[in-house]
Amino acid sequence: MDQTTLNIIVVGLSFALYFGIAIWARAGSTSEFYAAGRGVNPVVNGMATAADWMSAASFISMAGLIAFVGYSNSSFLMGWTGGYVLMALLLAPYLRKFGKFTVPEFIGDRFYSTKARVVGVICLIVISTTYVIGQMTGAGVAFSRFLEVSSTTGLVTASCVVFVYAVLGGMKGITYTQVAQYVVLIIAYTIPAIFISLQLTGNPIPGLGLFSNMAPGQVGAGEPLLVTLDGLLTDLGFNAYTTGSSPFLMALFTLSLMIGTAGLPHVIIRFFTVPRVADARISAGWTLVFIALLYLTAPAVGAMARLNITDLMWPEGTQGEAVTIEMIQNDPEYAWMNTWQQTGLLGWEDKNGDGRIQYYNDANPSMTERAEAAGWQGNELTNFNRDILVLANPEIANLPGWVIALIAAGGIAAALSTAAGLLLAISSAISHDLIKTVFNPSISEKGELLAARISMAGAIVVATYLGLNPPGFAAQVVALAFGLAAATLFPALMMGIFSKRINASGATWGMLVGLISTCAYLFTYLGIFFVPGTNFLEPTASNYLFGIPPTHFGPIGALLNFAVAILVSRATEEPPQEIQDLVESVRIPRGAGAAVDH
């Protein structure tokens, strides 16, 4: 059986599973549609939240980002997990006690203001829409590579699948589908990693293999894997894997991802689905357990893939001769390079015409002498898209066909589960916060459920359109989502719980300043709505304010939000007594079951 057929069978089976679950767990009421009827076990909820949270970026891109930068990109690991500590301690239990369905609903009630609620809806839609574009693009890429269809066909297929189970099942269907998707994606991620770790270090647990010695018969046998990797890389003029540059920027970026994670509305609403406040606390812990299974493996995947690739490019060692073109074309060990070259995501060029492909850092001045003496004319592995690393990993390590098919299903599961969660957050904000609260408060439950399904369908159409015509580079769009979540929703929610003094105007102005300042900073360097060519300044370090890149701006936006909210609140009247009582009641768990709907 050829690889494409195998891929179609495995991916098709996983889809059949998701549809089956959607039909079984169909939502019959708004409570089931928005919050899965609040009957979800915290461990199950943790697993679903993990799938919801781990997007195409975690599954496909993260290991590649770490592999090609090394230590400095540990920010992704710490940032995307450390946010759960903030969420568990500062938000989840109180929002569960508050006992409503959406994030803008909390903002609207706590700040006793429709204006605040509408600003909350706008922030939520901006955050979720920008984030969902990246997911749809990611699903399109995974489909086109593994099913060998055009990325347009892939994206439209992905939309149809999400449409069926998300519109039908709402939060209830999505929760159980995400549990299945988690199982698919974690197996898909771990199996190749175990094989590779065994090959390189003899240790079956990749996270431990990363700190183990190289196995006999491998390059650098007997010395620690990271020492071997550092050695190979520095020989070729790259930075050592275990060293990094600016600690300040690294800390700032980590902080941005942490606050952003805690402020992402589609993750926050997951904690509305458990039965009790105590469950909301522990559910955040279970979520992190399931995320950690992937995140403790990811740095090993990154380091081992980088080592394997470097080793493949220099089969006789970094002081010997580089790989020949003839080997790349005929040796089965290099077959993956040919497959990926066809996608345009990997490329090489024999610049000096010696029949070999030299991979080294031609920007490093200390390499110039060696390159001249050897007659090299620049790095010849000209294109290596970081996103292919995880997808190509099983092929690089020569693993069987079914493992490759599994990776396809896992990548698609990661993108679809996150897209579904985001679409649910968007649709409930529209149907519940705009239609029911602002425009038509007398709408019946049945009418609201229909409105929720229609807005979900509308959101899918918009997401598909934007996925086909992404505004600029998808990764920047994801960075915007994190920065915005950090600068808008997180501060508003946190202040709403921890300060009784913050009033309606304070919170509204705070969110607006956070939203506008972050957008302005991003648009200045990356273009208005990321349209290429509309940026005011070139995105280079010397142009940045205090050297802060746009992706690191989240904490600054959050700081502005906090400052404005506190100053405006101090200058205006304190919130009415019933709001202070509301804050008081949100702080203690007792009585959580009662407060469900209006």
Add this chain to the structure above:
Amino acid sequence: MADNSSTNAYWAANIRIITWCLVIWAVASYGFAILLRPLLSGIPIGGTDLGFWFAQQGSILVFLALIFFYAWRMNKLDKEFGVEE
């Protein structure tokens, strides 16, 4: 519902626990893994130093322990003050 002063005491105790958890959260990630890494450079682990381990794995394990500790500690506090569900 518990009376006002007991509610305040409960909230103050909660804030104390949160503060300590966040101190540990910050020291493990921003501290050991980034800003204080040079201090840990003398402690070797698997071909690199302890700071690198904290950056790639240790901080995640610390985060996990913190959330479970917090959940356990708060459930106990809920019972002490009689505000559990």
